[in-house]
Amino acid sequence: MAGRRRIRWEALSLKLVFGLLAAIALLFLVLPTAVVLLTSLTSSQSLRFPPPGFSLRWYVALLDADQMQRAGLNSLIVAFWTTLLSSICGTAAALAIARSRSPLMRAADLLFMSPLLLPALSFGFAALIFINRLGLSPSVPLLVLGHGIVCVPFVLRTTLASLSQLDASLLEASESLGADRLTTFRRITLPLIGPGIGAGAFLAFMASFDNVPVSLFLADERTEMLPIHLWQQIETNLDVRTAAASGAIVIATLILMLLAERFAGLTRQMH
Amino acid sequence: MTASRSHRVRLDAITHRFGASTAVRDINLDIAGGELVALLGPSGCGKSTLLRIISGFIRQSEGRVLFDDSIADALSPAERGVGIVFQNYALFPHMSVGENVAYGLQAHKWSRERIAKRVAEMLDLVHMGEFAGRKPRELSGGQQQRVALARCLAIDPKVLLLDEPFGALDKNLRLDMQIEVKRLQRQSGITTILVTHDQEEALSMADRIAVMSRGRIEQISTPTGIYDTPQTLFVNEFVGTTNVLRGEFIDGSAVQLEHGVVLPVSPDKIFQQGHAVVVSIRPEQLRFQPAPSDGVFTAIITTVLPLGAQVVYDVALTGGPSLKVAEPRDAEGELREVGATVYLAPASPAACHVFPAS
Ligand SMILES: Nc1ncnc2c1ncn2[C@@H]1O[C@H](COP(=O)(O)OP(=O)(O)OP(=O)(O)O)[C@@H](O)[C@H]1O
Ligand SMILES: [Mg+2]
Numbered sequence: 001m002a003g004r005r006r007i008r009w010e011a012l013s014l015k016l017v018f019g020l021l022a023a024i025a026l027l028f029l030v031l032p033t034a035v036v037l038l039t040s041l042t043s044s045q046s047l048r049f050p051p052p053g054f055s056l057r058w059y060v061a062l063l064d065a066d067q068m069q070r071a072g073l074n075s076l077i078v079a080f081w082t083t084l085l086s087s088i089c090g091t092a093a094a095l096a097i098a099r100s101r102s103p104l105m106r107a108a109d110l111l112f113m114s115p116l117l118l119p120a121l122s123f124g125f126a127a128l129i130f131i132n133r134l135g136l137s138p139s140v141p142l143l144v145l146g147h148g149i150v151c152v153p154f155v156l157r158t159t160l161a162s163l164s165q166l167d168a169s170l171l172e173a174s175e176s177l178g179a180d181r182l183t184t185f186r187r188i189t190l191p192l193i194g195p196g197i198g199a200g201a202f203l204a205f206m207a208s209f210d211n212v213p214v215s216l217f218l219a220d221e222r223t224e225m226l227p228i229h230l231w232q233q234i235e236t237n238l239d240v241r242t243a244a245a246s247g248a249i250v251i252a253t254l255i256l257m258l259l260a261e262r263f264a265g266l267t268r269q270m271h
Numbered sequence: 272m273t274a275s276r277s278h279r280v281r282l283d284a285i286t287h288r289f290g291a292s293t294a295v296r297d298i299n300l301d302i303a304g305g306e307l308v309a310l311l312g313p314s315g316c317g318k319s320t321l322l323r324i325i326s327g328f329i330r331q332s333e334g335r336v337l338f339d340d341s342i343a344d345a346l347s348p349a350e351r352g353v354g355i356v357f358q359n360y361a362l363f364p365h366m367s368v369g370e371n372v373a374y375g376l377q378a379h380k381w382s383r384e385r386i387a388k389r390v391a392e393m394l395d396l397v398h399m400g401e402f403a404g405r406k407p408r409e410l411s412g413g414q415q416q417r418v419a420l421a422r423c424l425a426i427d428p429k430v431l432l433l434d435e436p437f438g439a440l441d442k443n444l445r446l447d448m449q450i451e452v453k454r455l456q457r458q459s460g461i462t463t464i465l466v467t468h469d470q471e472e473a474l475s476m477a478d479r480i481a482v483m484s485r486g487r488i489e490q491i492s493t494p495t496g497i498y499d500t501p502q503t504l505f506v507n508e509f510v511g512t513t514n515v516l517r518g519e520f521i522d523g524s525a526v527q528l529e530h531g532v533v534l535p536v537s538p539d540k541i542f543q544q545g546h547a548v549v550v551s552i553r554p555e556q557l558r559f560q561p562a563p564s565d566g567v568f569t570a571i572i573t574t575v576l577p578l579g580a581q582v583v584y585d586v587a588l589t590g591g592p593s594l595k596v597a598e599p600r601d602a603e604g605e606l607r608e609v610g611a612t613v614y615l616a617p618a619s620p621a622a623c624h625v626f627p628a629s
Contacts, residue, residue: 169358170364172355172361173355175348176326176355176423177374177375178375178378178379179349188363191365
């Protein structure tokens with residue numbers, strides 16, 4: 001009797017702890033976002049919370065913010081190519097790793113994952129030294145390459161997860177029906193792991209779009225990226241347009257996420 | 272489709288090892304064109320491995336696979352022309368029923384019109400014509416299986432390989448599908464290998480049964496041959512139920528059982544006098560006798576199981592093990608009662624199978 005009651009107590013306290021942690025996490029994630037959104041709607045001249053009144057004037061002001069727009073466009077271009085690069089590389093790597101059981105491939109898996117585990121700052125710094133040694137200067141392709149390295153793990157993980165769900169007998173069935181490897185890949189494997197790749201691509205896009213540590217080292221004034229530009233604006237002149245830009249990004253992200261969830265079941269692909 | 276298209280499959284001394292463990296060992300099997308052979312055996316005995324060797328997904332460590340007398344070892348599954356129905360059906364989940372059936376034909380570069388015609392024909396064959404537009408997940412287990420069958424028969428395979436195809440179906444549906452598959456197989460005359468661990472399935476469907484145990488074929492024979500004249504105790508016990516009694520061989524025609532009775536037998540093999548043996552008698556081969564005499568067991572009924580057409584009695588031998596006895600039941604006759612003393616003898620010496628004691 002006493003034992004059972006204790007177990008129930010433990011279960012209850014465990015629930016409480018988890019509930020509390022979840023609440024705190026939500027608070028720390030949602031509250032700042034809400035604050036930014038509210039601030040961006042301010043009618044006043046300065047960044048202040050709570051805003052004295054509401055208006056969309058700073059969103060309108062974004063339309064004239066040339067430098068910010070250029071940085072945003074740079075970020076979009078880099079994120080686009082990064083997504084493409086990391087989707088292809090991540091998928092190819094996942095296919096190779098999933099097919100093989102050799103320790104070499106396990107090592108390769110770890111190697112691909114390392115950018116997620118290592119501090120991105122030290123990777124950015126190392127990359128800068130490296131390209132300097134090669135005599136190259138910052139450019140969009142180099143940025144894409146740098147971003148690609150830190151974004152591949154996302155695609156790799158989600159694709160590996162969906163490959164592990166893929167029933168091997170489907171591939172055997174395809175083969176026994178006379179399909180060659182390429183046909184099997186194109187008509188069976190790819191459609192079935194597609195949502196996994198898509199989820200990874202989405203994460204890669206987001207990770208590239210708001211990447212600071214790598215861009216910090218690999219970008220110059222010409223290839224200035226949005227997160228860094230926003231950071232500098234806040235540092236120097238507390239520009240309310242930064243809040244509006246952040247707000248726009250948050251809203252765009254939400255819409256993208258909803259679309260991804262609707263069409264590919266994003267959250268289903270992540271475990 | 273006629274029997275003249277039937278292809279012969281021959282396995283010649285096939286052995287396969289996974290690392291240090293041997294999954295199948297020295298398998299010799301000759302399957303005639305149009306024949307349905309069942310590979311029957313307990314879990315892990317190597318049935319699937321053997322089937323995968325025949326299909327070409329596994330390359331055997333030793334021995335040869337021959338299709339129509341030509342060696343197939345270097346050929347891929349598609350080149351061998353095997354049609355496989357997987358245990359889980361392996362339908363492509365993102366394609367409709369029609370697309371699933373069309374898949375193999377597209378891979379074989381058939382024209383669009385021919386494919387459409389063939390798909391309709393195959394779906395009709397398995398009574399799934401009206402489901403062409405459905406996705407596999409919208410079908411029941413039996414329907415999925417029909418589609419799987421239609422998909423692999425569409426490309427007109429030389430040999431049909433079925434790995435526990437009825438395992439996932441409930442009992443009634445299983446019986447329906449067994450009849451259906453048997454009908455299709457007869458109709459097309461396609462050489463078929465069926466993997467199963469269900470003895471009834473093997474007995475009812477197969478022309479011949481290969482009973483496997485621990486990677487070996489213990490016996491290959493017709494269903495009645497397997498049931499009536501098992502070559503090993505394993506086959507005897509695995510197929511059907513039987514009573515096993517220990518004893519000692521006296522001479523060419525009798526066994527002294529451990530608990531006293533001397534049983535007349537007519538074994539295929541003669542053992543040395545005094546050799547320890549086991550005698551196996553099927554429940555329906557035991558007959559009630561009016562009175563005790565030589566070679567007759569005296570027993571007391573412990574359980575009565577009226578199973579419809581027949582009654583199964585559990586009886587305890589005096590000073591010995593218990594036996595199962597099956598007696599056909601006639602509507603008028605009364606059941607024997609628990610606690611009654613009865614006398615039992617085998618129907619004939621040939622009903623007693625003698626095996627060396629292990
Ligand atoms: N890929 C593999 N690697 C190593 N061992 C294997 C492999 N496949 C099968 N085996 C082993 O080979 C033996 C035979 O396996 P197999 O799958 O052929 O058995 P089975 O008769 O089909 O059993 P079941 O009725 O359970 O399907 C088993 O002991 C199994 O553990
Ligand atoms: Mg098996």
